[in-house]
Amino acid sequence: MKFNESKFNKHWQDKNLSELGKFQRGKSKHRPRNDQVLFENGIYPLVQTGDIKEANLYIQQHKEAYNEIGLSQSKLWKKNTLCITIAANIAETALLAYPMCFPDSVVGFNAYPHESSELFMHYVFTYIKKSIQNSATGSIQDNINIDYLTQLKFKIPNKVYQDKIASILSSLDNKIELNNRINSELENLAKTIYDYWFVQFDFPDENSKPYKSSGGKMVYNQELKREIPAGWEVKILANIADITMGQSPAGSSYNEEKKGEIFFQGSTDFGWRFPIVRQYTNEPNRMAKKGDILLSVRAPVGTLNIADNDCCIGRGLAAIRSKYEFNSYLFYVMKYFKTIFDHLDNSGTTFGSITKDDLFNLKLVYPNEEHLKKYDLMISKYNQIILNNQKQNQQLTQLRDWLLPMLMNGQITIK
Missing domain, CATH: 3.90.220.20 (DNA methylase specificity domains)
Known part of the structure; x- marks a missing residue:
């Protein structure tokens, strides 16, 4: 054959x-x-x-x-x-x-x-x-x-013609690769700023100098056993986010025919930044809204994605949404928690899943609204570029996949 x-x-x-x-x-x-x-x-x-x-x-x-x-x-x-x-x-x-x-x-x-x-x-x-x-x-x-x-x-076909086919298809893939690198750099930049501001506490003070390094007032927090910036609070995740734990629908309700609601089971469905749609369900149970942060609550615990559509989520996921419209900040909060989960894994601690109670009660240092707004305004611009690049990649992928069979069976002739 x-x-x-x-x-x-x-x-x-x-x-x-x-x-x-x-x-x-x-x-x-x-x-x-x-x-x-x-x-x-x-x-x-x-x-x-x-x-x-x-x-x-x-x-x-x-x-x-x-x-x-x-x-x-x-x-x-x-x-x-x-x-x-x-x-x-x-x-x-x-x-x-x-x-x-x-x-x-x-x-x-x-x-x-x-x-x-x-x-x-x-x-x-x-x-x-x-x-x-x-x-x-x-x-x-x-x-x-x-x-x-x-x-x-x-x-x-002959080698010269092979190279022409590969050149056309790889030009699309190379653009996809470039967009992915840009997106990765933007995400790394957003994470670096998060770490600098909200972990090291060197956010810009009123003189645009790094707060803690420049002698900004720090107060000891008994709950965390560490110093935090004056005026900041300690909260649990449930205080700042609405959290929906996934619940899988009946097995017989799944289909791959694009009927019903998009269904995501766990991190195996995750692409980069937005999940890959593979299944639908006619009997949705727990729903996430477009823009919600999707968190894997089973191994690998803490893997993140963002819902690009309203969707049904199964047991392997939780949907997280900021109560105060600071989803960009919340995404990198969860990225920070992911580093903690990974550390537990690497230290030999059994950490195959996270319970609802443990997730809801994750503790974090919560900034004042001024710095939340500044961070979110800056990072939301990065997120828009990432979204635009991701949508372009979807179009490029569709074009490549449409061209591939016709180039390979000679239906399209290259001059």
Whole structure:
């Protein structure tokens, strides 16, 4: 079976994908794979199947790194290697933005320069991803192997034409990548300002100098056992936010046909900043409003997103909305709590979920209204840019996905 055969590309060559480049399985020989001896003071980037799934075109960052011991039982792959997942999130692909290691649940592809490119092959696999996933569904553990990949057949145009196809599609993906980087920088800036103002208490005083560092009055708070700025209060989250705990509707009410209310179950539905709509329900129970902060209350506890529409939320989520229209401030309050949750996880404390009572009673230092308004006014401008970029990315993604099959089956001709 040739996945892209059509009346428009009869003049293209029939090829096994193995004729276009070399497929090699990743390496991770040591067991257990999470043994800390592999990671202490690590400098060699390691990516997993989840990192590949999260990437758009290039894998731009890594969460873990091997040391020399870790590298000795693995392999460092060169920049631009195409990563293909063969277990868990199967048939997901992305290219390495810099040299990285990956485990044997990932296959690396390096093109023969005169036959193809890693970039073109990324779009080949994007085109056939659903077919591969469907063929693997139903096994004891959904997966594929390297022999399966090498024997796949495809109608392949000449190298020059491949490059034209890849150029058109990657121009859209590169713009998506740029928007994502801008959004990430804006979010990092907003978080930095939050930390500077509301954690270190160096918000601008009346002379535009950092408050605490310039000798601003601090008072000892017995409840928190620390000093806070004079005039600020200690509150619990329920004092400043309306909180709705998710409750899943009946299982039979779910559908993927865009009927009823959008339904989000947990952080697996999260994209960047706005969730990815996968399911709907005809029997909504607990609802979140557009603009509400969505918080994962199950592992990974504290993962955040923002509802882009009114939606139904399941047990894995809570919806949080400021009582005083300071949602930008509240978002970064929850980002701050996420760092605390992560610390508990990393310290070995069992923290697989957060209860309603614990969530409602999270304690925070609450600023005076003047600084809340200043922060929210500034950050709301960043949020608008992020929203505009995200909407543009949705349009670019739709255009790319519309063009992809027609370019791959020759229905659209490139001059």
